[in-house]
Amino acid sequence: MSEIAIIGAGISGLSAGQILQKDHNVVLFDRAQKPGGLVKCDRINGNLFHRVGGHVFNSRNPEVLDWFWNFFDRDNEFLKARRNAKILFQGKLIGYPLENYLHQLDKAFVSDVLDDFLSPDYQPRNPFTYDDFASFLSGNFGKTLYEAYFRPYNEKIWNRDLSEIPLGWLEGKLPMPNLKEMLLSNVVVQEESEMVHATFYYAKEGGSQFIADRLSQGLNIVYNAPVSGIVQKDGAYWIGDHGPFDSIVYTGDVRSLDQVFPHSASASQISADVRNLPSNGTSNIFCETDPGDISWLYLPDPAIKAHRIIYTGTFAPSNNQGTDRHTCVVEFSGQYSYEFMCEQIKSLPGNLKPLDWNYEPNSYIVHIDGTREKIDAAKATLKKDNIHLLGRFAEWEYYNMDKAIEASMALGKELS
Ligand SMILES: Cc1cc2nc3c(=O)[nH]c(=O)nc-3n(C[C@H](O)[C@H](O)[C@H](O)COP(=O)(O)OP(=O)(O)OC[C@H]3O[C@@H](n4cnc5c(N)ncnc54)[C@H](O)[C@@H]3O)c2cc1C
Incomplete structure (x- = not known):
């Protein structure tokens, strides 16, 4: 049994805490005054405010689902809701994803879309053979849909030129349909309720804060504890008066590693390498x-x-x-x-x-060229010092809650 400190009580830290405390003594630290990180919610005049997003839960991974539902009475504490997404496009509410609902759009616009698809220049390829996000979107969906929908929408979300975004890291995170699937969805009209991931779970009371609060139960968590300046004495780590710890699991921003581990040459080198990650x-x-x-x-x-x-x-x-x-x-x-x-x-x-x-x-x-290689190298280097990077910002991965849990489960296996 070893002593482990986890920095961060977001979904990654809480899941790792629950998993690791089966075999180890674990203490979590968070600078906030309650658990949840990004999934935190507050009541405003009785209404539930998700401070970021509107976190709903689901997973395609049965191991993650099994692990998660161990903490909850699914049928009594959660609602299973149907995803009903729409797009406000050209003044009308259109089904989501847009390419499956071309039949709801103006005839002249759809005619231009079909001209793109029928043009000899239209030669869609396997999504991951495109160099960047912009060329994938315009190559796969055609110029008309790209200019009218995909470009303006995605530029708003990503806040940058889409040609600066490499594609590989989005694999599995974004739907990447091909022409046949798009046409099929328009010809054999399928309700969104029949599509994969059409449903999600949501707590009856308290939204995603309910999830964080439940996952925090039974854990030793120090709140209002911004961690910086971790010191190493006789091979063990100290966080202020807390310690000694054999290992640290870090779920904060990888770009700030040098502040958390100011005496570690590896951490300062890694921060310098990843400082420009957007x-x-x-x-x-x-x-x-x-x-x-x-x-x-x-x-x-x-x-x-x-x-x-x-x-x-x-x-x-x-x-x-x-x-x-x-x-x-x-x-x-x-x-x-x-x-x-x-x-x-x-x-x-x-x-x-x-x-x-x-x-x-x-x-x-956001990934730029070489991001994954840099993060992989950082993880390998830090592991030698018993420091483990976990979660959306430490691993710089586009994780949803279920993927954060999956990563925590993998770390649990590694440290068991
Ligand atoms: C807009 C938006 C919508 C989303 N919607 C969904 C959704 O519907 N469903 C879904 O499954 N996922 C969704 N996600 C993804 C989900 O938010 C993340 O996967 C998950 O919250 C990541 O958890 P984490 O623990 O890795 O990171 P975080 O939630 O960021 O947790 C990190 C924690 O570490 C603490 N911390 C960091 N540094 C320090 C330090 N030095 N000292 C002390 N504490 C520190 C922070 O205070 C924080 O509490 C969404 C994300 C966004 C941005």
Whole structure:
């Protein structure tokens, strides 16, 4: 049995804590005053505000599902909801993903889309043979759909030129349909409810904070504890007065490793190597809205800076204080002022009324060429010093909660 410190009580740290404490003594540290990291929620006048996103849970990995449902009474504590996503495109609500709902679009526009597909220049390839995200999107979906939808929408989310984004790291994270699948979906019209990942689980009370709170039970967590300046004495690690620890699991930002381990030459070298990794923050404005049954509304219009509305009020009735109005989160990639967001939401549907807002400086990680190799090398180097990188920002991976859990399970096996 060894002594392990985990830095971060987000989903990665909490899952790792639960897994590792079976064989080790574990202490978690988080700078926040409650668990959850990105999945934290607060009640605002009785309404549930997801400070980032609108976290819902599901997984394709049965091992992850088994592990997760051990902590919960699935049928009594969770709702299973159907994904009902729409796109506000050319003034109409269109099904998601757009390429499967071409039959809902104007005839002239679809005619241009089909001209692209029938042109001799249209030669789609295996997605992962494209050099970058822009050439994949325009090559796979054709110029018309790219210019009208994929480019403006994705530029808003990623906040950069899409040709600067390599493609390989998005494998498995984004749908990458080919022409036959697109045409098939339009000819044999399939309801989204029949599609993979069409459903998700959501806590009846408390949203994703409920998940974090439950996963934190039985763990030794020190809150309000920003960790920096870890020292090493006689081969063991000390975090202030806490220690000695044999190993550290770090779930914070890999770019800040040098502040956390100022005496480690490896950490300072790694921070220098990864310092220029790009990431985006997210601004959210939490609103009351007219009730409806949409779960997500995507906003490709470049005139609106927000890129989606997440109707968290439709996920669970307890998320809304009253019954006549629902709640939602309008999400912007980047930092925007409350006043700017209030102006922007005036052009969105639902008679939105602002209730609160949040800016999370670190939410979307972006890969550039060589990112995965650098992170792999960093992990291998640090492992020799019993330091383990875990989670979305330490491993610089586009993890959802289930992938963060999967990574924690893999680390658990490694350290068992
Ligand atoms: C907009 C958005 C929407 C999303 N929606 C979904 C969804 O619907 N479903 C889903 O499954 N996933 C979703 N995700 C992904 C999900 O948020 C992440 O997979 C998950 O929260 C990552 O957890 P983590 O523990 O790796 O990181 P974090 O949540 O960032 O946790 C890291 C923790 O470490 C702490 N920390 C960092 N550095 C230090 C330090 N030096 N000292 C002390 N504490 C420190 C932080 O305070 C934080 O609590 C979404 C993400 C975003 C950005």
